Amino acid sequence: MRGMRCTSSRVVHDLSVTRRNRLLGAGCRARASSTTSEGSAGATSEGKKEERRKRVLSGAQPTGILHLGNYYGAIRNYVDLQENRDAFYTIVDLHAITVSHDPKELRESTRTTAALYLASGVDPKQATIFVQSQVKAHTELSWLLQCATPIGWLERMIQFKEKSRKLRNMEGDDEEEVKRRSQESVSTGLFTYPVLMAADILLYRADLVPVGEDQKQHIELTRDIAVRINDKYGGKKWKKRGGRGGRVLSVPEPYIPPVGARIMSLQDGTSKMSKSAENDASRINLLDTPKQIETKFKRAKTDAFEGLEFGNPERPEATNLLSIYQLATGYNKESIMRECGSMRWGEFKPKLAEAVIASLGPLQSRYNELVDDPAYLDAILKEGAEKASGVAEQTVKDVKDAMGFLI
Template sequence: MVKDRIFSGIQNSGHLTIGNYLGALSNFTKQQEKFECYYCIVDMHALTSGVNKEELRNYALEVLSLYLASGLDYEKSTIFFQSHVSAHAELQWILNSITPLGQLSRMTQYKSKSEQHADNLYAGLLNYPILMAADIILYDAKYVPVGDDQRQHMELTRDLVEKFNYLYGDTFVVPEMLSTDTGSRIMSLQNPAAKMSKSDPDELGYISMLDNPKLIEKKIKRAVTDSLNHFDYNDDQLGLRNLIEIYTSFTGDSVEEVVNRYRDSGYGKFKSDLASVVADMLKPIQDSFNIYISDKGELERIYRDGAKRAREVADKKLAEVFEKIGFIAK
């Protein structure tokens, strides 16, 4: 039976956080049993984050090792570096020619980041969604597991597919967002109104998948809550709500169970227990990570094989695109 395809990728722009794990990696391992999966380390996207070349290389191997340590099977899933498949950049340029500039400039993430870095703004940030679209449609992915913060980019991707298909004939699959079992949007520990980010300059705002137990405990104990000292899950206590969501995401307990368990215990007991839950869940991943990251030869074998498999699919699709738009065949 032919399986539907999935494409997803994570930037190597910092240490992956528990938000990356709960929102993406933990679901990747389930998806590979049901779908034909292409999981990318999107190192070309990472260039827009300002990391230096040593960080870019180190984080790339770190993310790859965490993919594997989290349970991704390189024989079941195609795992590769975005920069190793040149068709991504080639298709992006072609899509540039049919993308309205006004639509790009209205992207919420672009407007937000351009306001934050008005004195240091580059075209890569504006064109980011077009490369994301190319990433997805090169593989005729039917589903893309992304969060609500990427919904606008997905809508642009669908618009570009429909426009290209209208102009040149049916070529690409129109992708759909895939909802996941773990749908919680994990927020910053220091600013619960903002998403937890691996590029957060405040290291107390996120928990890395590689943080040791003492550091995890420190970060959770210093996590923002409130002065109400009333253990509940509501929109008026965003900090506590975020911590409860982390707890339920890791344990599978319901919100009601957690609230009833700690209602009379106070924040201190809950934070201490949460730190233990997170550290215990991350330990086997960290142990496996240490094995993978220490064997650079095996990592190279895996990412080279993944890139070869990805190129076979991507280059075939790009050749079809070339023919449709009138390029001379290579």
């Protein structure tokens, strides 16, 4: 793949084996090679063809510290998926600037997010980890897709409505004030970012995209855009113009993990745990100290029912806290109910805090080692961006060829 013989590669490979094993864990299997063209296959040493592994793409914004929901609901699944998928994991910093941001904080939090990915077990020998803005094809494909996306599709996006409503802070204002705030505070980028998200996915011809239930609408939009591009520019029409024909873009499928896809707020069991929530007590950040974790669980919202139980719709907080305990310990529901079903909250909460602290301990230790070496982190990200660019640039070339640009 393009860019593999680069300065950043030498920096990474010159690190001692001992240091790499300490930071990233020994015994990782080397990444299987994959092709960049849709539906193509690689040849084995015996001359036989083998299908490429299914490709998975996911990412996170570098805004705020990643929390327990990100870890149990997403990142641990990334680690599992990299074992048998061609995995691309990106830090989507271009999405982070759709609202007001601090430039210094953005740069720092990008490195922090990368370190947390690696500390969680994402391995650059098995997965491609990179920063979105370091692959120029993201913005180029986003523009090409915007020009083929009806504005009505974007106006229906729920998250845009929610985020813009929050920015406008409409409560108590008259109509003119609402209009003024809307014009000044809601950026064009916030409106069009679902198309950039579609570009993020379609660039890598992803087969699977790990998402929570609240992100399914974005995957549906991505699929609609891909189908529209294929229908409008692909197939026999593209072939007649001298192109390769067939589908221009792959149509991805959402992947919703069966466990841990939606960890809820500690203050409201019906709302998702979120980095953007104003109340820090609503979430367990991955870098919280043991004391902070104990305090947050102690103050977590509960109920007045007797005993503990999973799945009672009248007890969302009970289900949430028990689910966190299940994910932190690895125990099944039956054993948890035998152990904790008759407990009171005052007895269970310290037990829950202890389990989460133990679960996050190794991650926090690895993170502290990684952030002490920013040059190492930057080299990993640079190498990842070069590997990602090799795939992304081919997709942009196909789209531009199908749309009639000079190549």
